[in-house]
Amino acid sequence: MKSDPQIKLWHCDNARSLRPLWAMEEMGIPYELEVLPFPPRFFQKEFLEVNPLGTVPYFTDGDARMTESSGICHYLVERYGKSEFGIAADHAEYADYLNWMYHSDATLTFPQTLYIRYMFLEPDERKNPGVAEDYAKWFIARTKLLTQHLEGREFLCDGRFTIADIAVGYALYLGKVNGFAERYSGNITRYLSSLEARPAFKRSLALTANRNVKSLL
Ligand SMILES: N[C@@H](CCC(=O)N[C@@H](CS)C(=O)NCC(=O)O)C(=O)O
Numbered sequence: 001m002k003s004d005p006q007i008k009l010w011h012c013d014n015a016r017s018l019r020p021l022w023a024m025e026e027m028g029i030p031y032e033l034e035v036l037p038f039p040p041r042f043f044q045k046e047f048l049e050v051n052p053l054g055t056v057p058y059f060t061d062g063d064a065r066m067t068e069s070s071g072i073c074h075y076l077v078e079r080y081g082k083s084e085f086g087i088a089a090d091h092a093e094y095a096d097y098l099n100w101m102y103h104s105d106a107t108l109t110f111p112q113t114l115y116i117r118y119m120f121l122e123p124d125e126r127k128n129p130g131v132a133e134d135y136a137k138w139f140i141a142r143t144k145l146l147t148q149h150l151e152g153r154e155f156l157c158d159g160r161f162t163i164a165d166i167a168v169g170y171a172l173y174l175g176k177v178n179g180f181a182e183r184y185s186g187n188i189t190r191y192l193s194s195l196e197a198r199p200a201f202k203r204s205l206a207l208t209a210n211r212n213v214k215s216l217l
Helices: 018-027 069-079 094-106 110-121 129-141 144-149 163-177 186-196 199-206
Strands: 007-011 031-035 058-061 064-066
Touching: 007 018, 018 031, 018 069, 018 163, 018 199, 058 069, 064 069, 069 094, 069 163, 094 163, 110 129, 110 163, 144 186, 163 186, 186 199
Parallel strands: 007 031
Antiparallel strands: 007 058, 058 064
16 A cells, blocks of 8 residues: 555465455555565575564564564554444444354464365375375364354454454455355355445455465465
């Protein structure tokens, strides 16, 4: 986005860094974006000097340094006073909100990273479609809570769009990129379509389109 950003975000196409990127687009917070080929620890080794983990997102804001995609979204809400995208601690749905924020990565994204690893990233002799499919099944089984929760709801919390929708929506989008969309429930398909239609989400995807960088998938 525009002038003099304090924030810098390191990002790869379709990676979890899409969460904070999408959040900043929704919130209108200026940032500098560095797009890396995936995985950066192979294709942009100097990135390891910035983030020894070699993972994206990597996020800086002045002296602040962060590596967790859902945590960065939470930071943006609190640090930049964007309460319309969060849920306050005294709100009746605060526990739900935090649960979805953590569920988004620990439960809904983690099994997909193992799928990607054993399906695509390992050298041929270590690829293991059987193990990959086990993690695909694990991921789909873990969407049950979400399917139930979305019955009669457009958003996860308080009847409005929050960063919980960004955090969980990214995991569902990644599942679609991985080819799991046909296994989604009707509620999840409807919910993901409405998130994908958001202009800020589309802008975030467009930032890496046609850049000819190696993508997560
Ligand atoms: N829990 C972290 C995970 C970050 C992460 O593992 N990112 C992946 C991309 S989605 C990555 O950079 N992988 C590159 C690698 O493992 O070398 C988060 O939520 O941001």
